[in-house]
Amino acid sequence: MNRVAEQIVDAALARCAEGDRSAFAEIVREHQAMVYSLALHFLKSPTTAEDIAQDVFLELYRSLSSIKSGAHLRFWLRKVTCHRSIDRVRRSRPDGTLSLEDVPEPAEAARARDPLLEEKLWKLVATLPDKSRMAIILRYQEEMKLQEIAEVMEIPINTVKSSIDRALELLRAKLTRSMGGVRV
Amino acid sequence: MKPLDDELRGLLRRKEPPAGFTERVMSRLETKPPRLAPVQRRSASFRWPVLRWAVATAVVCVAVIAGIVQYQHQQQMRAQAERASRQAILALRITNAQLDAALERAQHFTARALEVRGNPKQEME
Numbered sequence: 423m424n425r426v427a428e429q430i431v432d433a434a435l436a437r438c439a440e441g442d443r444s445a446f447a448e449i450v451r452e453h454q455a456m457v458y459s460l461a462l463h464f465l466k467s468p469t470t471a472e473d474i475a476q477d478v479f480l481e482l483y484r485s486l487s488s489i490k491s492g493a494h495l496r497f498w499l500r501k502v503t504c505h506r507s508i509d510r511v512r513r514s515r516p517d518g519t520l521s522l523e524d525v526p527e528p529a530e531a532a533r534a535r536d537p538l539l540e541e542k543l544w545k546l547v548a549t550l551p552d553k554s555r556m557a558i559i560l561r562y563q564e565e566m567k568l569q570e571i572a573e574v575m576e577i578p579i580n581t582v583k584s585s586i587d588r589a590l591e592l593l594r595a596k597l598t599r600s601m602g603g604v605r606v
Numbered sequence: 607m608k609p610l611d612d613e614l615r616g617l618l619r620r621k622e623p624p625a626g627f628t629e630r631v632m633s634r635l636e637t638k639p640p641r642l643a644p645v646q647r648r649s650a651s652f653r654w655p656v657l658r659w660a661v662a663t664a665v666v667c668v669a670v671i672a673g674i675v676q677y678q679h680q681q682q683m684r685a686q687a688e689r690a691s692r693q694a695i696l697a698l699r700i701t702n703a704q705l706d707a708a709l710e711r712a713q714h715f716t717a718r719a720l721e722v723r724g725n726p727k728q729e730m731e
Contacts, residue, residue, distance in 0.1 A: 443632070443635070446632075446635075447628050447631075447632050450627075450628045450632070451628050454622070454623050454627050454628060455620045455621065458621065458623035458627070459618075459619075459620040459621050462621060463618050468624070471623075472623055472624065475623060476627075476630065476631050479631045480631065480635065483635060539613070540613075540616075540617055543614070543617055544617060547614075547617070547618075558614065558618075562611070562614040562615050562617075562618040563618040563620060590610060593614075594610050597610070
C-alpha cells in the first residue's frame with residue numbers, strides 16, 4: 423500500500439474512533455478484496471469466503487479501539503482472516519486433509535495461460551496442507567516476506583520457509599510430471 | 607510456459623467480492639449489534655482495567671486467607687496429635703512402673719512362701 427493510501431486509512435481510522443460509520447465503510451471498501459481473496463483462495467468457496475470476510479469486518483468493528491495504524495490494521499485483518507479460514511476448514515473437515523500425493527495426476531499436457539493448467543494448479547494448491555496453503559497464499563497473493571507470514575500465522579519463520587519450499591517442490595514435481603517432463 | 611512463481615501470482619491475484627459487499631457488512635452492523643462469542647461475552651465486563659485489577663486482587667486475597675486458615679488448622683491438628691501421643695507414652699510408663707512393682711512384690715511373696723515350706727520350724731517360731 424502506498425503512502426497516500428496509508429494516510430487515507432489512518433485518517434479513516436481516526437474518524438472511526440469518533441464514531442463515524444461512513445469511515446468504517448471506507449475501511450471495508452479499501453480492504454475487502456484482500457480479506458475476501460485470502461478466504462476465497464484458501465476455502466475455494468465464494469459463499470463461505472464472503473461469510474468469513476463479513477465476520478472479519480464485524481470483528482474489526484468491535485476491535486477498532488485496539489487498531490493503531492493502517493499497517494497494524496492490515497496485519498490484523500490478514501491474521502484474523504487466516505485463523506478464521508483455517509478454523510473453518512478444520513471444523514468442516516474433521517478427518518484431516520488430503521495429501522498432495524493422493525491427487526491423481528492430470529493426464530494431458532498444458533500451455534502457459536491455459537485455463538486447464540490454471541485449473542490443475544488450483545486443484546493442486548487446494549490439496550496442500552492447511553498451513554502450507556495459507557503460507558503460499560500470503561506469499562503470492564499478498565507478496566509478503568517470510569517474516570511477515572510468520573508473524574501473521576504465529577509460527578516460526580523456519581517453519582514458514584520449509585512449508586513454502588516443500589509446497590513449491592511438490593507443486594513443481596506434480597506439474598512437471600503432468601506435462602510430460604516439461605519443467606515449470 | 608511461465609515459471610511456477612508467475613503462475614501462482616496469476617492464480618492467486620486478489621479478487622473483488624461480489625457487488626454490494628460493503629453495504630451488506632454495514633447493514634449487518636446497523637441491524638443488530640455483532641453477537642459476541644461466549645468467551646468474548648464473558649470477557650466484555652473485564653475490559654475496564656480497574657475492575658479487572660480489583661477482581662484479580664480480591665481473588666488473590668481470598669486465596670491467601672484460605673491458605674492461612676488451612677495452615678493454622680493443620681498446625682492445630684498436629685499439636686493435638688503430639689499432645690495425645692505424649693499422654694499415651696506417659697500412661698504406658700506409669701502402667702509399666704506399676705506392673706514392675708506388682709511383679710516384684712509377687713516374687714517377694716513367692717520366695718517367702720518357698721522358704722517357709724522348706725523350713726517349717728521357722729514358721730512355728
